Amino acid sequence: MIENTLNKSAGKALSVKQKVMAENKKPSRTEISEYGEFGLIRHLTESFAPRNHSTVRAVGDDAAVLDMDGKLTLVSTDLLLEGIHFDLSYFPLKHLGYKAVAVNISDICAMNGVARQVTVSLGISNRFSVEALETFYAGVKQACDEYGVDLVGGDTSSSVQGMVISVTAIGEVDKDRVVYRSGARVGDLVCVTGYLGDAYVGLQILEREKRIFQEHPDVQPELKGNELFLERFFHPVIRTETIQLFADAHVVPTAMIDLSDGLASDLMHIGKASGVGAYIEEAGVPIRTETQLKIIEEFRMDPITVALHGGEDYELLFTVSPKDLDKVKLLPNLFIAGEITPAADGFKLHTKGGNIHDLKAQGWRHF
């Protein structure tokens, strides 16, 4: 800044380079790592105050909520970068196209909404052929067909870097049925729509095979018996049916999120947004028996740790008032895993052995 002023006072024009450097670099430097993933975006956006009456809810939930004088419009967006969110060496392009769309539909579900449209933009280097892009778009189309959404925009442009995927999903929900992260109340039940940990196991298998292949290119990895885990990692089942069942059963969850980071981390998102605490019963966390065996025997880990912190399951985590218990119990694939408590009680795990541990947010995001 001093350099800038001195140059100006000397009546000398600043070079473009100097001007850019003066604007891009400030004297103090705070590392991005000093903020967490969620802290950073909150810090950067906290000065933005909504001014349009159509903006119902802005940054901070699974999707933005807009009121265009009819049903509420939901908008969710995701930017996926090669080397950060996905690894092309083991992620087939068709699966990648599928999952990029599917996880955005999952964000719309997490607001109790129905996804209607997506936009998909791609940045790709010339090493990709048109056929490779067609394969990616075949996956996009499969997700659009399965979940009944329309592709309504997007673009492809060349990238001098790795592959970049940007997806925006648009959905709708009746005004009296929208569900935020912030509605959980003390005494509400904490529910999960399916088994946890499978996707994490799938990812671990893929990373193990990649390491083996890199070290011993002649060894044929054995994938037999692992199809379920790979399938759950590549093709998460998005719980659009659950949203329909909520509507049919006339139930509105009090809070909801999709399990992308892991049960512990995502439960704490709900808890913090709602100003409450929660406990999880280890006995209530749904993990398949074969998944438990795989985790223990091959990866030497504790199954509950994988279920709490694994992420990528894309099941729905929601809270519901005890008065709606009878309606909710009838839903298929539903597991009651815990209960909402006062904020002062924090976030706890009640183990099968009768111990109580603090839950920690060790969420990760590895597409």
Add this chain to the structure above:
Amino acid sequence: MIENTLNKSAGKALSVKQKVMAENKKPSRTEISEYGEFGLIRHLTESFAPRNHSTVRAVGDDAAVLDMDGKLTLVSTDLLLEGIHFDLSYFPLKHLGYKAVAVNISDICAMNGVARQVTVSLGISNRFSVEALETFYAGVKQACDEYGVDLVGGDTSSSVQGMVISVTAIGEVDKDRVVYRSGARVGDLVCVTGYLGDAYVGLQILEREKRIFQEHPDVQPELKGNELFLERFFHPVIRTETIQLFADAHVVPTAMIDLSDGLASDLMHIGKASGVGAYIEEAGVPIRTETQLKIIEEFRMDPITVALHGGEDYELLFTVSPKDLDKVKLLPNLFIAGEITPAADGFKLHTKGGNIHDLKAQGWRHF
């Protein structure tokens, strides 16, 4: 494919690597360069048929058009990649944040709509400090403030590559006022909302200064007298006022697009979508006198070439029925540059000297 089948018939499991390669690589290879920018996205998306009644218009215009049982919702998205769409060595981060939002608002204007919300997602490497991100977001905020839009979503994630910016703008328009590229009719007037070529001159100056700096780091570039051009490149004026004036004057253009690629290329987008041709009168193309002098004296180019192919001006190009001429004439900064003709007449330039040339689409996109 043969390898794949052989492996299977030998009863041998395919390695993950082989499976991925089999899915990612197909025997034939078509280079992306064989399709143009617009041909590629059309090719990749032509098999997607809309199925939701809320999808009014999908891929192929400035924004998608959705009907959420109220006003129409407009959605436009842009993926901007360092090294392709912008060059950080001369693009200050604050201007970059501003322009990334502004050009998406421009897409909403091009549908005759009013932008209400944006989402901004960033991929950035650790070489960026939090202060650098704050500078970028200060530009985002300036654009949000100037154009009255709300930031409602987005995310930041680390990138092992260059900087990646993804912006989605959401807007609204009354059902009877939405304007597509496809509505131009023979005899309609071709209009432009302001002077052309300034942004291209600004970019040329920046690239020249960059070259000089790279070759002679000790030379101080002279930027005095070029502020207008740099300003028009960094801070395009988005014509939200024109949209308001259309409403006040009870005029609905027959077709509209924003000038990002250049007058010739963007006029041909309208012409092809509408099934018509058009001519441009060289005498009717608005170029400032000082811009003409700069182009001729410093860049040794023909001003009309820059105006036709320069791009980045973000003025609106629209067509209007001759019966609305009296209403349109009253709008400030309005220039009538040509007329819509039958498709068989193609796209022409009528020069000041009385000659007729074919217009060519030499659009480029260099943010």
